[in-house]
Amino acid sequence: MIRIKDIAQRAGVSATTVSNVIHGNTRKVSQATIDKINRIIEETNYVPSMGARLLAGNGSRIIGVIVGTEERFREEKLQDPFTGSILGKIETELSRRGYYMMFHMSSGMEENCQLASAWNVEGLLTIGISAEDNLEIRRLSRAPVVSIDVYYGKRAIPNVGLDDFSGGYEMAKYLLKKGHRRILFLTPWDVGVDKARWEGVQKALREYGVERIEECRQLMPCAHEERMELHRRNLEKYRRYTALFFSSDYYAAEGIQFLHDEGIRVPEELSVVGFDNNSYATLIRPALTTVAQDVREKGWQAVDMLMKLIENGGEEGVKTQTKLPIRIVERESVRQL
Amino acid sequence: MIRIKDIAQRAGVSATTVSNVIHGNTRKVSQATIDKINRIIEETNYVPSMGARLLAGNGSRIIGVIVGTEERFREEKLQDPFTGSILGKIETELSRRGYYMMFHMSSGMEENCQLASAWNVEGLLTIGISAEDNLEIRRLSRAPVVSIDVYYGKRAIPNVGLDDFSGGYEMAKYLLKKGHRRILFLTPWDVGVDKARWEGVQKALREYGVERIEECRQLMPCAHEERMELHRRNLEKYRRYTALFFSSDYYAAEGIQFLHDEGIRVPEELSVVGFDNNSYATLIRPALTTVAQDVREKGWQAVDMLMKLIENGGEEGVKTQTKLPIRIVERESVRQL
DNA sequence: ATGAAAGCGCTAACAA
DNA sequence: TTGTTAGCGCTTTCAT
Numbered sequence: 001m002i003r004i005k006d007i008a009q010r011a012g013v014s015a016t017t018v019s020n021v022i023h024g025n026t027r028k029v030s031q032a033t034i035d036k037i038n039r040i041i042e043e044t045n046y047v048p049s050m051g052a053r054l055l056a057g058n059g060s061r062i063i064g065v066i067v068g069t070e071e072r073f074r075e076e077k078l079q080d081p082f083t084g085s086i087l088g089k090i091e092t093e094l095s096r097r098g099y100y101m102m103f104h105m106s107s108g109m110e111e112n113c114q115l116a117s118a119w120n121v122e123g124l125l126t127i128g129i130s131a132e133d134n135l136e137i138r139r140l141s142r143a144p145v146v147s148i149d150v151y152y153g154k155r156a157i158p159n160v161g162l163d164d165f166s167g168g169y170e171m172a173k174y175l176l177k178k179g180h181r182r183i184l185f186l187t188p189w190d191v192g193v194d195k196a197r198w199e200g201v202q203k204a205l206r207e208y209g210v211e212r213i214e215e216c217r218q219l220m221p222c223a224h225e226e227r228m229e230l231h232r233r234n235l236e237k238y239r240r241y242t243a244l245f246f247s248s249d250y251y252a253a254e255g256i257q258f259l260h261d262e263g264i265r266v267p268e269e270l271s272v273v274g275f276d277n278n279s280y281a282t283l284i285r286p287a288l289t290t291v292a293q294d295v296r297e298k299g300w301q302a303v304d305m306l307m308k309l310i311e312n313g314g315e316e317g318v319k320t321q322t323k324l325p326i327r328i329v330e331r332e333s334v335r336q337l
Numbered sequence: 338m339i340r341i342k343d344i345a346q347r348a349g350v351s352a353t354t355v356s357n358v359i360h361g362n363t364r365k366v367s368q369a370t371i372d373k374i375n376r377i378i379e380e381t382n383y384v385p386s387m388g389a390r391l392l393a394g395n396g397s398r399i400i401g402v403i404v405g406t407e408e409r410f411r412e413e414k415l416q417d418p419f420t421g422s423i424l425g426k427i428e429t430e431l432s433r434r435g436y437y438m439m440f441h442m443s444s445g446m447e448e449n450c451q452l453a454s455a456w457n458v459e460g461l462l463t464i465g466i467s468a469e470d471n472l473e474i475r476r477l478s479r480a481p482v483v484s485i486d487v488y489y490g491k492r493a494i495p496n497v498g499l500d501d502f503s504g505g506y507e508m509a510k511y512l513l514k515k516g517h518r519r520i521l522f523l524t525p526w527d528v529g530v531d532k533a534r535w536e537g538v539q540k541a542l543r544e545y546g547v548e549r550i551e552e553c554r555q556l557m558p559c560a561h562e563e564r565m566e567l568h569r570r571n572l573e574k575y576r577r578y579t580a581l582f583f584s585s586d587y588y589a590a591e592g593i594q595f596l597h598d599e600g601i602r603v604p605e606e607l608s609v610v611g612f613d614n615n616s617y618a619t620l621i622r623p624a625l626t627t628v629a630q631d632v633r634e635k636g637w638q639a640v641d642m643l644m645k646l647i648e649n650g651g652e653e654g655v656k657t658q659t660k661l662p663i664r665i666v667e668r669e670s671v672r673q674l
Numbered sequence: 675a676t677g678a679a680a681g682c683g684c685t686a687a688c689a690a
Numbered sequence: 691t692t693g694t695t696a697g698c699g700c701t702t703t704c705a706t
Contacts, residue, residue, distance in 0.1 A: 001454065003699060014677045019701060028675050047454045051397070052699030054388025055682045065440075074429055075633055078421035079616060088415040091442050100452065103402075103440040105428050115437065117338065117384045253620055260622050279416060280620070283590055285597050296412055340683055351693045356685060365691050389683035392698045 002044045010044075011036050022048075054120055062100045063306065064112075064121040065090060066137075068129035071107045073222065078105075080250065081278040082295060083127065086148070089299030090125060097307060109133060113140045123306045126150075131192075144309035146302050151192050158309060158320035160302040164193045167291040167326040168200025171245060171273055174289075174328050176208045179337030180243040180271065183210075186218045186255070187247035188227075194247050197275065201245065220251070227251075231258045239264070242271060242337060249274035253284040256333070267335035277329050286332035293326055339381045347381075348373050359385070391457055399437045400643065401449075401458040402427060403474075405466035408444045410559065415442075417587065418615040419632060420464065423485070426636030427462060434644060446470060450477045460643045463487075468529075481646035483639050488529050495646060495657035497639040501530045504628040504663040505537025508582060508610055511626075511665050513545045516674030517580040517608065520547075523555045523592070524584035525564075531584045534612065538582065557588070564588075568595045576601070579608060579674060586611035590621040593670070604672035614666050623669035630663055 004022075008015045013033060020029055021037045040046075054060050065087070069077040078084055087103075094101045102119060106112050106129070116124055116137075124145040126134055131152050138145040138157045146158045168185070175183050185201045187194040198217055205213050218234070221227050231238075238244065238259075246252035252274030256266050266272050266286055274281055277292035301322050308318045341359075345352045350370060357366060358374045377383075391397050402424070406414040415421055424440075431438045439456060443449050443466070453461055453474075461482040463471055468489045475482040475494045483495045505522070512520050522538045524531040535554055542550050555571070558564050568575075575581065575596075583589035589611030593603050603609050603623055611618055614629035638659050645655045 001699095004701095005699075015700080016677055016679095016702085017675085020676090023701085030675060033675080045450075047451055049392070049457070049699050050455045051388050051391025051457065052682090053701085055386070055392050055684090055698085056700045056702085057682060058701070060388070075422070075425045078415070078425040079418045080421070081416045084415035084417070084421040085412070088412040088442065091440060092411055095441065095448070100456070101440050103428060103438050104432065105425065111432070113382075114384055118387045119437070120386070120388065250616075257620055257622055279587075283594055283617070283621070285594055285622075338683095341685095342683075352684080353686085353694080354692060357692090360685085362686095367691065370691085386683050389698090390685085392682085392700090393684045393686085394698060395685070 001049070002046050003049070004046075007037065007040050007044065007046060010040050013037070059122045060100075060120045061098060062102050062119050062121045063094055064102045064104065064115050064119070064124045064143075066112050066115075066124065066126045066129060067103075067105045068126065068133065069105055069107070070222075074105055074107070077128070081280070082248075082276060085278070085295045086127065086299040086302075089296045090303055093300055093303040097303070109136055112137055116141045116143060123310050125302055125306060144306060144315075146306045146309070148298065148302050149193055151196060156321065158305055158315065158318075160298055160305060160322045161324070162193065162293050162298070163323045163326050164196035165200040165203075167275060167293070168197035168202075168245075169204050170200070170326065170328055171275070171291050172201040172204035173207075174330075175243045175245065175271065175273065175334065176204060176210075178271075178334055180334075181208070181210055182241040183216055183243045183245055184218055184238065184241040185216055185245045185247070186220055186251060188220045188222045188251075189247075190219065197247055224254075227254070228258065231255070235262060238270065243334065244270060244272045246272065246274050249276045249278050249280040249288060249290055252288055252290070252333075253280040256284055256286070256288070267333050271334040273334060281329070281331070284333075289331045289334045290329055291326050292329045294324060298324055338386070339383050340386070341383075344374065344377050344381065344383060347377050350374070396459045397437075397457045398435060399439050399456050399458045400431055401439045401441065401452050401456070401461045401480075402464070403449050403452075403461065403466060404440075404442045404464045405470065406442055406444070407559075411442055411444070414465070418617070419585075419613060422615070422632045423464065423636040423639075426633045427640055430637055430640040434640070446473055449474055453478045453480060460647050462639055462643060481643060481652075483643045483646070485635065485639050486530050488533060493658065495642055495652065495655075497635055497642060497659045498661070499530065499630050499635070500660045500663050501533035502537040502540075504612060504630070505534035505539075505582075506541050507537070507663065507665055508612070508628050509538040509541035510544075511667075512580045512582065512608065512610065512671065513541060513547075515608075515671055517671075518545070518547055519578040520553055520580045520582055521555055521575065521578040522553055522582045522584070523557055523588065525557045525559045525588075526584075527556065534584055561591075564591070565595065568592070572599060575607065580671065581607060581609045583609065583611050586613040586615050586617040586625060586627055589625055589627070589670075590617040593621055593623070593625070604670050608671040610671060618666070618668070621670075626668045626671045627666050628663050629666045631661060635661055 004015045004018045008018045091101050121143050123143050126147045134147045149161050150159050274288050274290040277290045281288035281290045341352045341355045345355045428438050460480050463484045471484045486498050487496050611625050611627040614627045618625035618627045
């Protein structure tokens with residue numbers, strides 16, 4: 001491993017000068033020395049020791065990316081196209097800006113803080129972590145934290161989210177305009193994005209004078225088998241609706257296949273819509289009408305916000321709450337009544 | 338940030354003693370001191386500075402995980418369930434063993450070596466990197482390297498793979514037994530796993546006396562749109578076959594939908610099979626008959642092999658070539674002729 | 675325009 | 691049983 005000292009020796013100068021050249025403090029270094037040092041750096045493929053940089057008080061250039069998950073879904077979490085997709089974008093952006101990405105799937109809070117402080121990360125990006133845990137992370141971390149898709153109460157940390165409310169609202173309105181009145185919103189969660197989506201749905205239903213709105217939502221289990229079990233039990237109930245609005249495309253695709261297996265034709269007998277517009281939406285038949293979000297943009301925004309917080313050394317003057325827009329993508333899974 | 342020195346001060350001992358206790362070199366430390374130090378460590382939430390550890394010549398406890406990808410597919414790469422799934426398993430295993438995972442998607446070789454040497458990673462795991470690049474990485478890296486799903490020529494590095502040949506062979510035989518003779522193997526690649534799968538297919542076809550075997554393979558473009566374009570152009574050709582064997586479930590699912598859109602019924606008019614047994618296989622209708630691989634096992638094996646190489650300090654006595662078994666999963670996408 | 679030296683937190687060899 | 695000390699590679703302050 002080649003060190004600054006080695007370069008200095010070769011160039012016949014001191015380590016300080018080499019360090020200065022590397023950091024561009026070249027005001028008082030002769031051009032000849034600069035060139036010589038740069039040449040040697042090139043030739044020797046010098047790579048600075050991050051350990052030493054870190055110890056000397058420089059930034060680690062590490063961004064910790066934490067994906068929260070329940071322990072039992074830990075190994076499946078990354079299979080979901082949303083997580084995969086946003087991670088891909090985040091890594092790309094981080095790399096482009098010269099940062100390293102330390103990746104961790106968290107089940108507990110200690111590990112996260114452990115990671116953050118052991119490596120002196122310059123920033124933290126969280127995905128799928130609850131509001132409370134995010135607040136806790138931020139409390140314990142010196143580095144700025146940006147969360148993705150979190151809904152906060154009074155106290156909030158920088159966050160990049162989606163206009164989930166409008167997503168629910170617009171899609172429900174779309175269905176209502178198509179003549180649907182018996183709409184069932186299916187979701188595994190009563191919090192966060194799914195809650196916001198449901199609130200949007202409710203607003204649209206109210207506007208159209210739909211009654212007994214509380215009957216328009218069905219909570220589902222997270223585990224595949226239990227969910228299918230629920231569907232089987234609920235088949236007769238589903239028949240009483242004209243449209244099923246799943247809170248994500250995967251659930252919608254799964255739902256369409258379930259209905260298909262039960263001999264119920266989509267959209268002729270029952271319309272189905274989803275949320276996300278990921279690969280499942282285009283793969284399934286009928287192709288899924290869904291609420292589209294730009295996941296790559298979300299990843300980009302999150303990294304960008306984090307970088308601004310790092311550069312700025314604080315939150316003043318930085319926009320710390322972003323809500324990306326949604327749009328309805330019409331395909332073939334909804335019938336005009 | 339709390340340091341060893343601080344703990345030492347509180348405990349009224351020297352930093353060395355604290356360090357010794359931390360590392361379990363407690364043969365010559367009194368129980369009282371041990372307890373006191375441990376208590377203080379607990380209380381203060383001490384987290385060692387990895388920078389300092391690193392500099393002091395200790396391991397970084399970082400494993401670099403490098404996912405290779407063409408630049409243009411960079412942001413989609415993680416969407417594919419295989420990559421997501423194996424990364425999830427790898428992270429879980431690494432975490433469990435107390436390692437940190439530095440994640441990088443690589444387009445060039447320098448970056449990889451950069452990452453490895455800057456952070457003094459203790460090991461490297463590569464996914465989707467070519468044989469040549471893997472050899473290069475291993476040449477340039479002091480740390481052990483384990484690749485996943487790579488086929489090497491003479492010179493090889495530790496690798497965890499799949500019995501792709503048998504996968505192709507068994508599936509082709511399955512189709513042949515079902516009476517199919519006009520089988521088309523569709524794949525984007527003529528190298529690596531896809532080549533091995535194709536060789537397996539060829540063997541089975543030969544055993545059944547199928548002629549003009551070279552006409553039984555169709556190379557496809559990687560980009561979705563170009564691939565669909567190819568399918569459209571080739572529709573009449575496909576009709577002349579009785580079974581389409583796609584080299585991955587995603588392509589198979591996409592193919593089934595394409596055929597569906599063209600009014601060709603699967604499996605009544607044309608049988609379709611895939612490879613991987615991922616979420617697409619169960620989601621699609623007809624449910625896909627496919628070659629199953631245990632991705633989590635693959636991830637586990639890769640981490641395990643790497644750990645053995647690290648602990649062992651070399652390759653002697655470590656099994657460095659693993660081929661996981663495949664098995665055929667029969668669903669509904671193949672018709673008995 | 676360049677260099678010497680101290681210090682970052684930790685480890686390990688050696689001393690006491 | 692515990693402590694002293696040198697050193698890991700880099701940065702930065704202060705001299706020269």
